[in-house]
Amino acid sequence: MTARISDHVDGRRLWRDLIELAGFGATDRGGVCRLALSQEEIDARAALVAWGREFGLHAAVDPAANLFLRLEGLEPELPPLLLGSHIDTQPTGGKFDGAYGVVAGLAALRAIAASGLRPRRSIEVVAWMNEEGSRFAPGMMGSAVFTGKRRLEDIAAVRDKGGCSVREELDRVLDNERDLQQRPLGFPVAGHLEAHIEQGPLLEAEGRTIGVVTGIGGKRTFRVVVQGQAAHAGTSRRAERRDALVSAVAMVDALQRAIWDEADTVRFTIGMFSVEPNAPSVVPARVTFSVDLRHDSDEVVRTLGDKVSVVCQSARGKCDVTVTPLLYDPPLEFPAAIRARVRDAAARLGLSQQDLPSPAGHDSRYLHYFCPTGMLFIPCKGGISHSEDESITPSDAEAGVRVLADVAFELAGQA
Ligand code: GLV
Numbered sequence: 295m296t297a298r299i300s301d302h303v304d305g306r307r308l309w310r311d312l313i314e315l316a317g318f319g320a321t322d323r324g325g326v327c328r329l330a331l332s333q334e335e336i337d338a339r340a341a342l343v344a345w346g347r348e349f350g351l352h353a354a355v356d357p358a359a360n361l362f363l364r365l366e367g368l369e370p371e372l373p374p375l376l377l378g379s380h381i382d383t384q385p386t387g388g389k390f391d392g393a394y395g396v397v398a399g400l401a402a403l404r405a406i407a408a409s410g411l412r413p414r415r416s417i418e419v420v421a422w423m424n425e426e427g428s429r430f431a432p433g434m435m436g437s438a439v440f441t442g443k444r445r446l447e448d449i450a451a452v453r454d455k456g457g458c459s460v461r462e463e464l465d466r467v468l469d470n471e472r473d474l475q476q477r478p479l480g481f482p483v484a485g486h487l488e489a490h491i492e493q494g495p496l497l498e499a500e501g502r503t504i505g506v507v508t509g510i511g512g513k514r515t516f517r518v519v520v521q522g523q524a525a526h527a528g529t530s531r532r533a534e535r536r537d538a539l540v541s542a543v544a545m546v547d548a549l550q551r552a553i554w555d556e557a558d559t560v561r562f563t564i565g566m567f568s569v570e571p572n573a574p575s576v577v578p579a580r581v582t583f584s585v586d587l588r589h590d591s592d593e594v595v596r597t598l599g600d601k602v603s604v605v606c607q608s609a610r611g612k613c614d615v616t617v618t619p620l621l622y623d624p625p626l627e628f629p630a631a632i633r634a635r636v637r638d639a640a641a642r643l644g645l646s647q648q649d650l651p652s653p654a655g656h657d658s659r660y661l662h663y664f665c666p667t668g669m670l671f672i673p674c675k676g677g678i679s680h681s682e683d684e685s686i687t688p689s690d691a692e693a694g695v696r697v698l699a700d701v702a703f704e705l706a707g708q709a
Pocket residue numbers: 425426653654655656
């Protein structure tokens with residue numbers, strides 16, 4: 295019979311780590327602002343390394359600043375199993391998006407260590423670099439580079455709003471972690487498991503504890519730049535203006551109408567909108583805004599995504615517009631075998647569960663094309679996420695770790 299690693303999960307320590315990690319970048323309103331590659335994230339990474347070292351984990355980092363904490367298996371030469379998520383947050387992030395998966399991974403390894411059993415394969419917790427894509431777009435950079443989806447040179451050139459590049463910030467993080475073991479990108483791995491808060495309302499509404507994630511929905515993102523001309527607010531006549539804000543607002547309105555669906559299944563968001571020079575007495579010269587479009591049908595994502603540029607061009611008025619596609623990720627389904635293991639482990643523990651898809655994106659998307667990958671969800675209050683109000687319960691957090699720990703130990707025992 296498979297050993298019950300879950301009996302050794304320390305729920306108190308799990309909660310303590312979650313709350314302590316949330317202290318790095320804590321906001322006044324109870325949330326977390328820990329942007330990718332920021333000083334807050336550097337400090338949080340150091341805490342994770344210290345917590346792992348307490349029970350013998352070895353820390354390593356790769357050139358994309360993905361951070362690995364390794365529990366050595368009985369056969370260390372075998373490719374390890376990864377338990378990954380992220381610890382960067384949105385600017386108004388909560389305590390648990392991403393952080394839960396990393397801390398849950400650590401708690402699962404702590405339970406294995408406490409059991410006195412050793413897995414056949416090594417198991418590593420991974421904090422993937424820049425999942426959120428809020429400071430540097432698009433997101434999931436670390437997992438994309440690790441799995442060969444994107445090139446390190448390409449992401450290194452991306453800059454944040456302040457002009458700071460991924461390259462500069464990677465150098466800062468890697469310099470801070472120069473005493474850690476250095477790993478190559480894309481080393482062979484046996485599988486990837488990610489625990490995450492649901493970020494939606496279904497588990498809570500159904501009163502279930504564990505979500506067996508069936509797959510991840512499709513997503514396309516774009517950057518739209520509207521170029522007009524700066525002019526004096528007091529002297530320039532309306533007929534002569536090339537007001538970038540007026541054109542951008544027309545585009546936003548036209549996009550809302552073109553992408554609107556009666557069934558309310560399309561997710562369409564303009565979450566970033568910036569006006570330059572953003573001065574009260576200057577006609578706006580330039581507007582940059584983001585488009586985030588999601589649906590679980592590839593055809594819908596493609597068709598609606600193809601409209602973005604056409605609609606923006608038709609609403610541009612006297613301004614110029616450039617629409618740059620940033621990301622296209624089709625919907626995917628996780629392998630049935632891993633989903634069955636999550637389902638069975640939850641059933642053995644007597645936890646209620648249901649299958650459900652993930653409309654939110656995760657690093658597991660890119661790992662899916664690289665190695666056998668699966669995800670499990672725990673409920674979050676009101677389905678609220680990417681918000682300082684994000685909330686979970688200690689008992690759900692512990693339940694998720696119990697499932698994760700048992701599945702991880704099982705998978706790490708596989709040939
Ligand atoms: C991930 O944070 C997403 O935006 O889906």
